[in-house]
Every structure is written in structure tokens, then in C-alpha cells.
Amino acid sequence: MAARIAPASRPYPAYAQERLARLASPGGDPLVLFTTLATDQRLFERLFSGGLLDRGHLSLKQREIVIDRITARCRSEYEWGVHVSAFAEKAGLTRDQIASTCAGGPDDACWTEEERCLLRLCDRIDADCTLNDADWTDGLRFFTPHALLEILMLCGYYRTISSITNGLRLPLETWAARFAQFAATEAS
Structure with a gap:
């Protein structure tokens, strides 16, 4: 079954590269969860900062x-x-x-x-x-x-x-x- 949102692929967006490099799985690649989140800068960054109480995709x-x-x-x-x-x-x-x-x-x-x-x-x-x-x-x-x-x-x-x-x-x-x-x- 195809993913509903395709994950980011290499080269990853600049805002995500460092964090994804630190979050490599035992197989060496970042988890698909993290690369999928990396398709949206705000959501990617908010996940790691612990909240979504900012202006986003919802009112x-x-x-x-x-x-x-x-x-x-x-x-x-x-x-x-x-x-x-x-x-x-x-x-x-x-x-x-x-x-x-x-x-x-x-x-x-x-x-x-x-x-x-x-x-x-x-x-x-x-x-x-x-x-x-x-x-x-x-x-x-x-x-x-x-x-x-x-x-x-x-x-x-x-x-x-x-x-x-x-x-x-x-x-x-x-x-x-x-x-x-x-x-x-x-x-x-």
C-alpha cells in the first residue's frame, strides 16, 4: 500500500538534515516517520520541540x-x-x-x-x-x-x-x- 504522503528523500531539506543524521536507525537510515514529517518543516520541528500550539494547518x-x-x-x-x-x-x-x-x-x-x-x-x-x-x-x-x-x-x-x-x-x-x-x- 502506498504512503499517503511520500517521505522526503536524500538530499533531505536543509532544516532536517542535521536532526535526521542524529536519528539514524540501526539500519543507518532515519525512520520513515521522521522523513515523512520532514516534508513539512513546521511539523517536523514542532514534533521535536514538544507541541503544536502555534499557527499551523488548522485554525x-x-x-x-x-x-x-x-x-x-x-x-x-x-x-x-x-x-x-x-x-x-x-x-x-x-x-x-x-x-x-x-x-x-x-x-x-x-x-x-x-x-x-x-x-x-x-x-x-x-x-x-x-x-x-x-x-x-x-x-x-x-x-x-x-x-x-x-x-x-x-x-x-x-x-x-x-x-x-x-x-x-x-x-x-x-x-x-x-x-x-x-x-x-x-x-x-
Whole structure:
């Protein structure tokens, strides 16, 4: 099966050469994962700097929908609450949309068709750690291949963050939103 995004080949882009040389696998070549990421400078660099909270292939609202949905599905009230409190208003998320990220789903009336697609992609990635061909094709209606790659990366990164916050049993930030604040909201 052909890769959906072809990996970079030698000579690698200048921004990636040094790092790829240091990340050689036992076979001598960098992993395909890293060379595929090297096809997009920002995503390549962000992977190694630990986050995707910059201007990227997704709007602020799209990014926050992904983060809120994944952290809620992982039951990371800590990370979900921080993001809802810090970014939801700025991203333009409504109360019903916030509630839907933790207690609703893609079919809730508060979402546009594009946002429903985004939520379905998040749910599939969270449930199966993949996107099947139908999901990928559906996603291409609204997102570029690199935006879909960013969605995959955000889901994985925030599952990791959720594992850390949950595994360490971090106390909730006093100023952060709580799941219970939105449980009574009709996600419609």
C-alpha cells in the first residue's frame, strides 16, 4: 500500500538534515516517520520541540476542538479544563460546543459539517489509533494531507499529555473548567 504522503528523500531539506543524521536507525537510515514529517518543516520541528500550539494547518478553533475532544475522551479533566479555560472563548467555542466535546458527539446540532468531520476523525483516531481509507477521504473534503497529519499528531500528543496528567493524578487547576460545569448543558 502506498504512503499517503511520500517521505522526503536524500538530499533531505536543509532544516532536517542535521536532526535526521542524529536519528539514524540501526539500519543507518532515519525512520520513515521522521522523513515523512520532514516534508513539512513546521511539523517536523514542532514534533521535536514538544507541541503544536502555534499557527499551523488548522485554525485555532479546529485545534482546540481536537484537543478538547481527545482530552475529554481520555478523561483528562485537568488538561481539558485548562484548554477550555485558556482557549475556548478565544477560539470561538460556544458553551454547547464545549459541552459536546466532553458529553456529546459529532451529531450534536451545535457543529458545522466540517466540525462534525473533525470530531469523527478524532473519535476514530482515539478509538483505533488510525484512520481508515473512508475516514481519510472524508477528511480530505475539508483538510489538506498535512492538516490531517497535524490532526493525527495532536490526537497522539494530547493522549500522551492526558496519560501524564491522569497517571500522575495532578490536582486540578483552581481556575480551570470542570466537566461537571458542562454536564447539564444540552449539547444540541
